[in-house]
Amino acid sequence: MTGTTSGSRLDLPRYARTDAGLRTPLGYDDYRSTGLRAPLRTPVDLPHRLTEVTGPLLGEDRVTATDADLTKRLGGEAQGQRIIVHGRVLDSDGRPVPDTLVEVWQANAAGRYRHVVDNWPAPLDPHFDGLGRVMTDDQGRYEFTTIRPGAYPWGNHHNAWRPAHIHFSLFGRAFTQRLVTQMYFPDDPLFFQDPIFNAIPEGARHLAISRFDYERTVPDWALGFQWDIVLRGAEQTPFETEDDGDVA
C-alpha cells in the first residue's frame, strides 16, 4: 500500500466508501438525542488526501498486560457470567488489520456503568470498572475476557431498555478507517424496541451481532463469543500505463 511520488503528484491509497444504504445514518428520529445533535446539512465531499489516508498508529504504550481481562480489577473478581470475546479486525478487502488499538467499555452484569451520570437502581460491582484495551496481533486477531453485560433502561421512550452490548472503538491505520460501534449478543429479545440497534440499515444489522462460539468456550470457565470487525478497505486502483497511472 506504499505509494510513490511522481513529480508533484502523489499516489495514495484511497479508502472505499460503504454504500449509504448499509451505513448507520447520523440521525434517526426514534433515537431522540439525535434531534438537536445530528447535523442537518448535507456533508461536503472530502476527497482523500495525505491527512485522510494517514492516521495515528497508537502502540503498545497505550495498553498494559492486565487491560485484556476486565474480570480482575480493583483487587477482586467481577460478578457475572464470564465470557471471552474474540475475533479479527479486517478491512473490506479481507486483509487483516494488525497492531491496531481496540478499546472497549461496557456496563456490569447488572447493567450499570461505573459513571457519574448512570444512577439507575442497579448495583455497582466493586470489582468491575468496565474498561478494556487490546492490540490486534499480526493476523488482526483480538481477544479479551469480561463478564456478559446486563441490559439497562434509559429515558428514550416508555419502558426503553438497551439490549446488552459492548462499546468498541477502533483506529485502523488511516483517519478514514476510524470506527466507534457496539457489539450485541445473539437473539437478544430487546432488539425490537431499541432505536440505536434499529438505526442500522436492515442489511447491516447482522454485522453488529456476535456469534456464540462453542469452540472457544472454555470448560468450567467461560463462554466464548466471536465478533469480526470490518473497517473500510483501500480502494484498489488498477495498474495502468505509466502516463495515465497517476492518481492523487
Next chain:
Amino acid sequence: MTQLQTTPSATVGPYLAIGLTWEGGEFAVPADTPGAIWLRGTVFDGNGDPVPDAMVETWQADPDGRFDHPDDPRGAARYPGFTGFGRSHTDSGEYAVCTLKPGRVPDGEGGLQAPHVDVSLFARGLLDRVVTRIYFADEAEANAQDVVLRGLTEEQRRTLVAEPTDDGYRLDIHLQGERETVFFAV
C-alpha cells in the same frame, strides 16, 4: 477479491469517558514544547447549548507538513515529542488540545493545502462520528489557495477558520443551527 461488508457504526453513548479517557490524551505534544499552542472551542447543539459529553479527536501534520506514517509516500517523518493525535472530552462543552501548528501539506495536485487539522467528533445522539477541519485565520494567503476551502462559500469557510487567542486558536463547532459547521463526508 471478495469484498466484505463494513461493520456499521454506533453512537459512543453517554458513558464514553469510561473507555476513551487517556491520561494526557489532549496533548499531541508536551505543554512545554517550544511553539506549543492550545486549540480550543465549544461544541454547541441545535439549541445553542454546550454539549458536555462529546469527544473531539484531532489528527494533523507536524510543523514541516509531514506525517509519521508509512503511507506518506514522502516517507514517514518523526517530529520530536509530537504524535499528531489529540483527544479531548468536552466536559464543560469545551474541547482543548495542546499541539503544534501544522505545516502545509501537498494537495496531490501539484499545490499545497493550507495548514489544517482533521477533526472527528463523537457524542451521544450522533450515530456516527462527524468530520470537520480546523484552519487558521492568520494563514489568509495559504487559505486562499487551499483546495478544500476553495470549494466552499465564504460563509461555509468561516465555520472552519480558527481565530488566534492568547495561547493558541479558538474554533467553536456548531452541530446545527444558522452557523452549522461544515462537516465532511470522507
